[in-house]
Amino acid sequence: MSVTESPMYPYSPGLEGVPAGISRISDIDSDRSSLQYRGYDVHDLARHGCYEETAYLLLFEKLPTQKELSSFKELLGKEREVPEGVYQALSALPKTAHPMDSIRTGFSVLAAFDPDYTSPSTDHEANLRKAVRIIAKAGTMVANGHRIRQGKSPKKPDPNLSIAGSFLHLMSDDPVDSYTELVMDASLTLYAEHGFNASTFANRVTVSTLSDLYSGIVSGISTLRGPLHGGANEEAIKMILQIGEPSNAEAWIRDALATKKKIMGFGHREYKHGDSRAFYMSEVAKEIGRRKGITKYGEIADTLERVMKEEKNIFPNVDFPTGYAYYLLGIPVDLYTPIFVTSRVAGYCAHAIEQLSNNRLIRPKAIYEGHKNLKYIPVQDR
Numbered sequence: 071m072s073v074t075e076s077p078m079y080p081y082s083p084g085l086e087g088v089p090a091g092i093s094r095i096s097d098i099d100s101d102r103s104s105l106q107y108r109g110y111d112v113h114d115l116a117r118h119g120c121y122e123e124t125a126y127l128l129l130f131e132k133l134p135t136q137k138e139l140s141s142f143k144e145l146l147g148k149e150r151e152v153p154e155g156v157y158q159a160l161s162a163l164p165k166t167a168h169p170m171d172s173i174r175t176g177f178s179v180l181a182a183f184d185p186d187y188t189s190p191s192t193d194h195e196a197n198l199r200k201a202v203r204i205i206a207k208a209g210t211m212v213a214n215g216h217r218i219r220q221g222k223s224p225k226k227p228d229p230n231l232s233i234a235g236s237f238l239h240l241m242s243d244d245p246v247d248s249y250t251e252l253v254m255d256a257s258l259t260l261y262a263e264h265g266f267n268a269s270t271f272a273n274r275v276t277v278s279t280l281s282d283l284y285s286g287i288v289s290g291i292s293t294l295r296g297p298l299h300g301g302a303n304e305e306a307i308k309m310i311l312q313i314g315e316p317s318n319a320e321a322w323i324r325d326a327l328a329t330k331k332k333i334m335g336f337g338h339r340e341y342k343h344g345d346s347r348a349f350y351m352s353e354v355a356k357e358i359g360r361r362k363g364i365t366k367y368g369e370i371a372d373t374l375e376r377v378m379k380e381e382k383n384i385f386p387n388v389d390f391p392t393g394y395a396y397y398l399l400g401i402p403v404d405l406y407t408p409i410f411v412t413s414r415v416a417g418y419c420a421h422a423i424e425q426l427s428n429n430r431l432i433r434p435k436a437i438y439e440g441h442k443n444l445k446y447i448p449v450q451d452r
């Protein structure tokens with residue numbers, strides 16, 4: 071941690087290493103490169119569970135029984151449809167709008183359609199109902215927003231599919247194979263929650279003013295959009311595509327480092343020995359490559375990872391393998407960060423509910439370094 075001493079306060083730029091609140095939702099152990107959601111290792115959840123189980127765990131603070139999971143999935147299925155008014159708003163956007171702007175707009179409009187719209191922001195039960203609707207509809211808005219942008223009409227979601235399956239079904243007219251659904255589901259589980267990252271923190275700041283859950287989601291999405299955060303999965307695959315062939319990779323990365331380029335999909339504020347989520351996602355991404363007979367992206371990734379470790383001791387984060395995994399699944403690149411939203415809304419909702427259950431307005435202090443006590447001169451005399 072770099073802490074600068076100011077005359078009055080110790081200060082850490084970017085709030086690096088500064089505790090900003092108490093949470094019981096997820097734990098990042100940087101030394102062990104481990105991430106746990108409410109005490110459960112994310113690898114166990116991604117490998118053996120499903121995204122709905124993780125969403126339930128984040129919201130209701132325990133793993134569901136089989137019966138609870140079935141009812142939760144049924145409820146999510148019933149809540150999956152999106153009001154026509156949201157589609158009308160998305161249709162009014164220019165076709166050039168980035169899908170992140172579309173999903174952010176979608177949530178802004180959706181807020182007013184929620185049956186609990188007028189409930190006080192501290193109503194815990196209403197917040198849980200809103201959270202279920204938000205989680206259920208996010209993938210529908212991303213996929214149908216994409217259809218609208220292509221000049222197609224929105225497709226009716228199938229309530230009997232999983233969240234991952236429903237998203238893929240809305241995206242494609244072809245049947246979805248089970249491994250594709252498994253990859254999407256694993257990525258949603260791994261993206262669901264990650265402590266006080268920038269967008270979750272923005273979401274908590276918003277609801278700490280007693281604003282509502284949807285406003286928190288909109289703040290979160292706005293913050294996730296940047297390439298230093300969620301946007302990195304799109305930038306990572308663009309970089310791999312630019313490299314093109316495994317034989318170009320070593321020279322490309324060495325040149326990029328020599329010219330001080332940031333390598334997207336590498337590095338993390340919290341993990342200095344590797345992002346735990348990247349380990350499983352890399353395994354899955356390579357497996358899709360093998361199944362599709364396209365192993366070159368995995369080979370490029372191996373070279374970049376080796377040189378980054380040798381030269382900078384920096385490791386890939388989850389966005390790196392997820393970028394080429396989604397590409398191999400045939401998903402348009404500008405939907406990668408919106409898919410991240412589809413998953414992360416579960417974490418945002420859990421954090422908003424936690425914040426509101428024991429709220430204190432988040433209002434830090436600035437260290438003022440500007441002028442003081444200047445004499446005001448009327449404009450005609452300046």
Ligand SMILES: CC(C)(COP(=O)(O)OP(=O)(O)OC[C@H]1O[C@@H](n2cnc3c(N)ncnc32)[C@H](O)[C@@H]1OP(=O)(O)O)[C@@H](O)C(=O)NCCC(=O)NCCS
Nearest residue numbers: 297298299302331332333334335336337338339384387389
């Ligand atoms: C995520 C990130 C912002 C974390 O940054 P941070 O904790 O603030 O670390 P810093 O940016 O201070 O980097 C520390 C050092 O590592 C280097 N570094 C960090 N990430 C790097 C990367 N992706 N490529 C090249 N160098 C990197 C920095 O240049 C810096 O080197 P220096 O000390 O010689 O100046 C940063 O690693 C990054 O920009 N990564 C690329 C974007 C990305 O993948 N984001 C998704 C995060 S999940």
